[in-house]
């Protein structure tokens with residue numbers, strides 16, 4: 186029998202046949218040597234504490250090197266454990282988890298991007314679950330840069346970005362979650378929120394837009410709202426991009442020095458700096474109160490843009506991997522299709538003495554040719570096109586001419 190202290194659990198999982206045999210032998214009655222629930226609960230509490238200590242040491246930059254790079258899941262390392270304490274001032278925004286050189290990190294990032302693309306494809310194909318990524322940060326902390334990176338690694342079909350600004354009159358006339366509910370992902374989608382419902386317990390609190398008794402009760406409302414999303418198959422990831430005030434000022438200065446970025450500068454960016462401590466306090470409370478098992482917060486050290494991208498991408502990849510998506514079963518008999526449309530062509534071509542080209546019966550991109558539609562179909566197609574015309578500041582990408590019944594193309598809003 187495998188006993189608690191002698192076997193590493195990481196290894197236990199790896200021993201496929203041996204592990205199975207052990208579990209069968211025990212008839213699932215004894216779980217890896219734990220005989221009593223009470224003792225196990227104690228051990229879990231001890232391990233939780235160990236993990237928290239480790240997170241703390243890592244964030245403080247005390248533990249570095251290749252061990253950190255390889256060994257730890259970033260989704261755990263940067264996660265704010267539900268019910269734990271958080272001191273944002275103690276988290277080092279320069280932290281790079283043992284990565285010393287940007288160049289090496291960029292290589293790692295490239296591999297992660299490929300993995301992300303494959304996983305998002307699977308999510309889209311499966312069409313059962315979805316992922317919501319909420320990005321929150323103080324000005325110039327890199328929300329835009331993160332969005333450009335993460336969404337750039339995915340297929341625009343099946344991804345959306347939405348930026349939440351000062352609520353419009355119509356939005357203000359509804360409860361604060363009204364505008365959010367309309368933008369959450371559908372099954373198969375990844376949606377990134379550039380600012381989110383959290384503004385309603387952050388800027389609203391700091392700037393006294395609503396009374397304390399109003400924003401105080403919102404934490405619970407947010408938790409309930411996110412719980413519903415999760416119950417409906419949406420995975421929720423929340424990121425706070427953590428920079429230092431000095432780094433923020435450096436970035437503002439860079440904008441001043443670059444005429445192409447002058448449009449981004451607003452005086453409020455500078456005046457809001459006076460409220461830095463209030464924002465940090467508001468973030469701290471929001472994160473502590475709403476970091477739940479089902480919708481965890483992650484604090485990402487973001488003074489180094491490359492590390493910020495690496496950490497966020499890695500957490501997104503780890504999350505998608507854990508979602509265990511499956512490709513749907515084919516709706517046709519693949520063997521028959523192969524025989525009917527490919528082997529026949531191959532034989533014909535052989536007779537003519539020409540090598541058939543792969544996918545010859547289809548369009549170049551593997552799609553079946555679009556059949557000529559009825560006159561009224563053309564009208565529906567034209568209407569869909571009109572609706573697809575971008576609003577100010579939006580760019581609409583038509584990946585293909587819209588067939589008459591095609592659904593609306595994805596909109597990529599305000600990512601610039």
Ligand code: ATP
Pocket residue numbers: 324325328329349350351352379380384385388389394449
């Ligand atoms: P950038 O980094 O490009 O400045 P941004 O997200 O700050 O991007 P802005 O258009 O500059 O975009 O600012 C949007 C503003 O809208 C922010 O100051 C934010 O605090 C504010 N805002 C968002 N949601 C709310 C809300 N619910 N109530 C009040 N203000 C909000």
Ligand code: MG
Pocket residue numbers: 324454
């Ligand atoms: Mg701004």
